[in-house]
Amino acid sequence: MAPDIPLSFAGTASPDTASLKNTPSGTSPRLTIHGNAEIAFERRDGATRLVRLFHHDPLRVLFPNPRTGDVALATLVTTSGGLVGGDRLDIAASVGPGAWAMVTTQAAEKVYRSNGPDVVVATDLKAGDGAWMEWLPQEAILFDGARLRRTTSLDIAGEGRALAGELLVFGRTAHGERFTYGLARDAWEVRRDGRLIWADALHLDGDVAAILDHPACFGGAVAYGTILYAAPDADRHLDAARSLLEAASPGIRAAATCFDGLLVIRWIGAPAHHLRRDYARFWSAFRSHAAGLPARLPRLWDV
Numbered sequence: 001m002a003p004d005i006p007l008s009f010a011g012t013a014s015p016d017t018a019s020l021k022n023t024p025s026g027t028s029p030r031l032t033i034h035g036n037a038e039i040a041f042e043r044r045d046g047a048t049r050l051v052r053l054f055h056h057d058p059l060r061v062l063f064p065n066p067r068t069g070d071v072a073l074a075t076l077v078t079t080s081g082g083l084v085g086g087d088r089l090d091i092a093a094s095v096g097p098g099a100w101a102m103v104t105t106q107a108a109e110k111v112y113r114s115n116g117p118d119v120v121v122a123t124d125l126k127a128g129d130g131a132w133m134e135w136l137p138q139e140a141i142l143f144d145g146a147r148l149r150r151t152t153s154l155d156i157a158g159e160g161r162a163l164a165g166e167l168l169v170f171g172r173t174a175h176g177e178r179f180t181y182g183l184a185r186d187a188w189e190v191r192r193d194g195r196l197i198w199a200d201a202l203h204l205d206g207d208v209a210a211i212l213d214h215p216a217c218f219g220g221a222v223a224y225g226t227i228l229y230a231a232p233d234a235d236r237h238l239d240a241a242r243s244l245l246e247a248a249s250p251g252i253r254a255a256a257t258c259f260d261g262l263l264v265i266r267w268i269g270a271p272a273h274h275l276r277r278d279y280a281r282f283w284s285a286f287r288s289h290a291a292g293l294p295a296r297l298p299r300l301w302d303v
Helices: 208-213 234-245 272-291
Strands: 034-044 047-056 059-062 072-078 088-095 100-105 109-111 119-127 132-136 140-142 147-156 161-170 181-192 195-207 223-230 252-259 262-269
Touching: 034 059, 034 072, 047 072, 072 088, 088 100, 088 132, 119 132, 119 161, 132 272, 140 147, 147 161, 147 223, 161 181, 161 272, 181 208, 181 223, 195 208, 195 262, 223 234, 223 272, 234 252, 234 262, 234 272, 252 272, 262 272
Parallel strands: 034 088, 072 100, 088 119, 100 132, 109 140, 119 147, 132 161, 140 161, 147 181
Antiparallel strands: 034 047, 047 059, 059 072, 161 223, 181 195, 223 262, 252 262
């Protein structure tokens, strides 16, 4: 059972927003952004409580009411409307010992075409001993020519458990656009009690269309998803995860593997909305199976 979830605020801060990027002589400068968000939950007086909150434009953190019987919920919002070359987001979220919480995002993140600089997104996640943590961002949509470097670091302590994922969409597929050139680097590092147990990176750079279309690589996939379940009991859930993947939509391929207390599930395929739907269905069912939580996602995922 998830604990009760009243929230108490330890403080907020919102410094000034963007700074000017240095540009060559004769060209117009443009604004770049460096957003920052820090969220920390702890278990106090028998309930999960918010103990630290800091956010810096264009990142904002909202706290919609979770559904009855669900865990504490924090929602990240990017108020700039998307990310362009040179922008950076730093996100840190922690769930202390015995606390249960989820961090999600309000909507898909748009990464626009760049004339050279990379967008950098660095996410640092921590789950304490006996904690249950969910990191459930909505998809990042890579416009043709976008350059994204995204790193997610997950550190679990003791008997802590974390369910964490990311989604990438290669192009504005609803507009008929494909991600044919640019950079997509999506890297993970997972540690338990400070020991690195897994490091992995997808790295597509330059003429990415050839890789996305090659039958030995992505085979025409336009979307890619990852879910990690890091927990001492991860190996006991491999068969259940594979069973849940059997209901994949047409055009979607998915698989699961497990090692060293880490269950890894991956999706590729097309169309993107089918992959997102399968991803969300799996997450809903798996959180119920592994933690006894309601088999549903936050309302924002229904929009």
